[in-house]
Amino acid sequence: MAKEKKQPRPKAEPPKGFRDYFGAEVTERADMLARIAEVYRAHGFDPLETSAVETVEALGKFLPDVDRPNEGVFAWQEDDDGKWLALRYDMTAPLARVAAQFRNDLPAPYRRYTMGPVWRNEKPGPGRFRQFYQCDADTVGAPSVAADAEICGMLADALEAVGIDRGDYIVRVNNRKVLNGVMEVAGVLDPSDPTKFEAERGTVLRAIDKFDKFGEAGVRALMGKGRMDESGDFTKGAGLTDEQADIVMGFMEAKRDTGAATAARLRELVGGSALGLEGVDELETIAALLESQGYGPDRIVIDPSVVRGLGYYTGPVFEAELTFEILDEKGRARQFGSVAGGGRYDDLVKRFTGQAVPATGVSIGVDRLLAALRAKGRLEGRMAGPVVVTVMDRERMGDYMAMASELRAAGIRAEVYLGNPKNFGNQLKYADKRESPVAIIQGADEAERGVLQIKDLILGAKIAASASVEEWKSQPAQFEVSRGDLVAKVQELLARYAG
């Protein structure tokens, strides 16, 4: 290494908005993603892993979400040619690049899934990180809404595969075309010039998307002149008249008891709009395709209140919501809410090739789904602590390592204490920190007699916490076994707690 310079010590912390994941946090996520991948694979989706870095040119630099125009990417310039590179901010932009780049080699349609981190150069906040996981599945090159139906069904299957019970989730499906038909009726969409009223429609979309949060009055204010929040901040509205807003609100409230009844109501609302009618037809087709596969309304429903904020959706949109209640930070019961969403976006690949390629897909919010599984108690005990072989005689390290080896050969997680063995209490504290079920102890005297001590740390902890002297006597937390019985006795003990 170069000569030591007198520099201030670096701070031992990650950049703000970044964090580390330890132990079970890593394995639980990996397990969950593996289960999802299995469902995706069963549906014929192939894995894809793109590079984390893209050219800013290919990425389009900013998030395509009109809701958050100021949020950016982490970007830097290449040393040699000055080209701007950036970390991907989602999985859709890289998919568009791959679909364009490999269009002659990939199967058409191309079904792919991908899972991995994305990065956003946003202001971090509590529980809001600048690196997080996404898990996406998309079908590129399939114009038929059968592709959308497939993804909705697959999403329901994936949720059940990771441990969300039927009845604890609902996948809601809507169609942007129906909404656009309603906008046409309301006079804020001109089919002969789709760019007209674009900003107004964006504002309406975002307003509808906030129905749960702001209620009808808030949404109406945002569709009209604008809305003042509690802090006094004013959000400019779309400028719709009350009559126009009535039409849009009618759409929001069009959900009926059955998919057929909802479709009939929507058909009334879109009136003469060709686009709107096309959208209703598509919703009916999706409902029929799902029914033919046995996905009932307890799993997937047509629901006009789902709009999804992103401007780029062009047809069906969908959202998976967890319907069970959890307690929020103030102890109030509330529904868990959305964990996945997606829809059809037919124009994304066009940026590269000039050709429109139909695409549809879903993105699962990995951290939210993990939090839901944790709230449901579905993640406990997936990572057991190791058996710790303690060290009584430093010079018999070989014996201790051999014990750990034997345990591992029998499929038991095991390790030797590798710190300074002088203070035996520290070794037991270490075993405690490791959440070890069992400690192995063998002093010189025991080694000579061909025996060792097995310390049941789970029972030990129970006794320390609550048990009476009688229980302690009847079930000793530490006992001597012959050296040759090490593996069998530890297996026996672990089996007792596995049940």
Added chain:
Amino acid sequence: MAKEKKQPRPKAEPPKGFRDYFGAEVTERADMLARIAEVYRAHGFDPLETSAVETVEALGKFLPDVDRPNEGVFAWQEDDDGKWLALRYDMTAPLARVAAQFRNDLPAPYRRYTMGPVWRNEKPGPGRFRQFYQCDADTVGAPSVAADAEICGMLADALEAVGIDRGDYIVRVNNRKVLNGVMEVAGVLDPSDPTKFEAERGTVLRAIDKFDKFGEAGVRALMGKGRMDESGDFTKGAGLTDEQADIVMGFMEAKRDTGAATAARLRELVGGSALGLEGVDELETIAALLESQGYGPDRIVIDPSVVRGLGYYTGPVFEAELTFEILDEKGRARQFGSVAGGGRYDDLVKRFTGQAVPATGVSIGVDRLLAALRAKGRLEGRMAGPVVVTVMDRERMGDYMAMASELRAAGIRAEVYLGNPKNFGNQLKYADKRESPVAIIQGADEAERGVLQIKDLILGAKIAASASVEEWKSQPAQFEVSRGDLVAKVQELLARYAG
């Protein structure tokens, strides 16, 4: 979306030096890493996933490898405070940061493994990428060489777990202290001032590390005045005299038939160097600990020719080499070579806390190990193509999707063709591209009769390639079954090819 601007189309390609991974490339790597993780976990190592982004301050900005001082990291400045952030270039620097940051919370010693991408701002070349996977296991806070021995044994276990047979690999262990003892004897290390001759020792280390490539003459040239390569490029040498070089070369050639004989030879070579003798003792301890766990010299050996290039190693160093031959690009047989390496580095955490914390670890070259498994034929057939349900009647999409659903419910990967169904030939071409074993076909007439056609695409391909007319007749590649027998018949067919 914003108004369309007339901009040149972006190029559909990743930045240079980056690539995408498709299908089996993704699952094979994931499978291999899962097997390695299982071995690491069995040894008591816990997973850790640090953020991809670190402050440049925490990272130390440049690779700590004196061999490549000009290679850097991908770095950029924060918008608000101007702080420099960068993508991690390895897994060791983030571990050092975590070990310092969480030193009061982590178990001590802390065993951790991690796997994920790292990024290097290097000039890309053929097969040389700027993003690649590393898979590391380290023990922080264990001064005893038992920790090094554990990692060597675990490395051997991991190689066997992923499919490298015993006999096809060897883990070589050496000790930097022995080499430093030899350097002391040769007069290029002054124990009273370790910074003296640092550059010279760096050059000697790199020279030794290239023994396989340059041979004895090349290494001697680099230890002396320098070496001219075939292209005429001159590399400056360490400036050792012939006598000094003799002493170092003697170390390189100290390997004997048994570990004990090698240790005895090394003891002669380090003469009166206290550091050197300590190193030999450590090697003997490691050998004894490995023997007590049954790791024979067919798996792990003491080998003084292993030095590892990195300047920061302070004690034991180790390397896993695959010993089987593969054909190189010119068709010549050559040994596959190194797939993993590591060693003890006791000073890394000190940067943050001022306190020296002993650490030792290993890094597996994920891509090289995958290439080795591929060369050994251990990766074939791990990802089967889906059964493709073809579409004869667009309006009966629900029936086709139900067929795929039933197959999936029976654990069979299956999908419906979602492209334009008009040209049936395209559907079969698609099935071919998907490497489908079976296609399902049902026209209106068949639907009415309650039957469908199963097309055996594997047999079909065989017949197309080679079979005579007789074989074709005796084993039809397409046959009709009752609709109700779909799953059973496909299972039967797949079972035939699974064996």
